[in-house]
Amino acid sequence: xxxxxxxxxxxxxxxxxxxxxxxxxxxxxxxxxxxxxxxxxxxxxxxxxxxxxxxxxxxxxxxxxxxxxxxxxxxxxxxxxxxxxxxxxxxxxxxxxxxxxxxxxxxxxxxxxxxxxxxxxxxxxxxxxxxxxxxxxxxxxxxxxxxxxxxxxxxxxxxxxxxxxxxxxxxxxxxxxxxxxxxxxxxxxxxxxxxxxxxxxxxxxxxxxxxxxxxxxxxxxxxxxxxxxxxxxxxxxxxxxxxxxxxxx
Ligand code: IPE
Ligand code: IPE
Ligand code: MG
Numbered sequence: 001x002x003x004x005x006x007x008x009x010x011x012x013x014x015x016x017x018x019x020x021x022x023x024x025x026x027x028x029x030x031x032x033x034x035x036x037x038x039x040x041x042x043x044x045x046x047x048x049x050x051x052x053x054x055x056x057x058x059x060x061x062x063x064x065x066x067x068x069x070x071x072x073x074x075x076x077x078x079x080x081x082x083x084x085x086x087x088x089x090x091x092x093x094x095x096x097x098x099x100x101x102x103x104x105x106x107x108x109x110x111x112x113x114x115x116x117x118x119x120x121x122x123x124x125x126x127x128x129x130x131x132x133x134x135x136x137x138x139x140x141x142x143x144x145x146x147x148x149x150x151x152x153x154x155x156x157x158x159x160x161x162x163x164x165x166x167x168x169x170x171x172x173x174x175x176x177x178x179x180x181x182x183x184x185x186x187x188x189x190x191x192x193x194x195x196x197x198x199x200x201x202x203x204x205x206x207x208x209x210x211x212x213x214x215x216x217x218x219x220x221x222x223x224x225x226x227x228x229x230x231x232x233x234x235x236x237x238x239x240x241x242x243x244x245x246x247x248x249x
Contacts, residue, residue, distance in 0.1 A: 018236055019193035021065035022058060023215070025207050026051065028199025028223030035223075041085035046225035048093050052100065055142035057229045059106045061236075065189050066142045069207045073113070073149030090121050090146065098128040107132035107139040111185040112148035113156065141189070148185070150209030157183035186211055194239045198224045198231075214246050 026047055033043030051068055058066040071086060098108040109132055110125045117125075132139070160183045164170040170179075181187065191211045195204075200221040204212065218235045 016061075016236060017240060018061050018063050019239055020063070021067065021190050021192045021194075022063050022232075022235075023067040023069075023192040023195045023208060023212075024054070024224075025069045025195070025197040025201075025205060026224045027197060027201055027205075029225055031199065032223040032225040039085075040082055041089070043223075043225055044086060044089055048089060048097075050225055050227050051142075051144070052097060054227065054229065054232055055101065055106055055108075056104050057232060058142070059104065059140040064140055065192075066140075067111070067186070067189075067192060067208075068142075068144055069148065069205075070144045071112075071146045071148070072206055073147055073152045074206065076147075087118060087121065090117075091124070094121070094144075095124050095127050095131075098131040101142060102131050102135065105135065105139060107135045107141045109141055109143040110146055111143050112146045113152060114147065117147060143186075143189075145185075145207070148207070150204070150206045152206075153184055154180070154210055180210065184210060191215065194218060194235065196220070196232075196235050198222045198227050214244070216242055216244065 029043030029047040030040040031043070032046065033040050036042075051070075055066050055068075071090075075086070076083060094108075094110070101108045108128055110128060114122055114125060132141070157180055161170065161175060161179060165172055165175075186208070191213070192208060192215045194217075195208065195212055195215045196218045197203075198220050200219070202219050208215070216239050218238055220231060220235070222231050
């Protein structure tokens with residue numbers, strides 16, 4: 001170290017303000033594989049590693065919540081061999097990812113309707129939860145949405161609330177927006193500030209419908225397996241230059 005320490009640039013990644021909650025629609029795995037003459041499942045495998053890299057980076061730069069769309073309620077429509085490949089990927093990946101992310105101080109969570117997943121994967125998700133619990137409630141969190149659908153989530157919330165009304169625990173006039181928020185899979189986290197969709201598609205595909213009311217969207221043509229920390233930096237810089245009005249002036 002010399003006499004003078006270099007003053008860090010204001011826009012250096014470690015000095016920028018960052019969104020509290022970033023969500024990603026992890027898209028483009030299949031096209032990434034096809035471009036290389038590989039089976040689609042090879043793209044999912046590389047995409048799973050991208051999740052680990054970006055989730056760790058989010059923690060390092062101070063993003064408290066990182067949430068990704070990994071398997072939608074509509075993805076069951078895919079050919080059986082691709083669905084099987086994705087389930088096998090979850091099988092070989094979830095607990096191992098939770099353990100490696102634990103070492104880096106990131107709590108991995110799984111969100112969605114897990115009731116219809118194969119029994120062994122559900123058991124693994126229970127272990128993932130236990131590993132995350134050990135980090136305590138303030139840990140940076142990386143959530144994987146599996147068998148997640150925004151409409152399905154809202155339907156399930158409505159059902160849960162209707163049950164409370166039926167049981168006489170809640171009066172219909174006492175149902176507020178917060179009641180609905182509290183019955184979603186994301187009840188314990190703030191709404192996403194920034195939602196990123198790679199791969200060039202410009203739609204939500206049923207992701208975080210309720211929670212995204214005032215999210216900022218960022219679209220890029222980069223395919224998810226190619227997505228780098230510098231792509232996240234670019235999305236954050238773009239986000240930081242926006243004026244969020246939330247309906248005000
Ligand atoms: C996203 O990649 C991962 C899942 C939906 C499981 P895709 O599999 O949708 O990849 P593309 O869109 O076909 O390239
Ligand atoms: C959205 O991607 C779901 C996930 C990334 C898990 P899709 O590839 O399934 O979405 P569409 O079919 O292009 O809308
Ligand atoms: Mg896709």
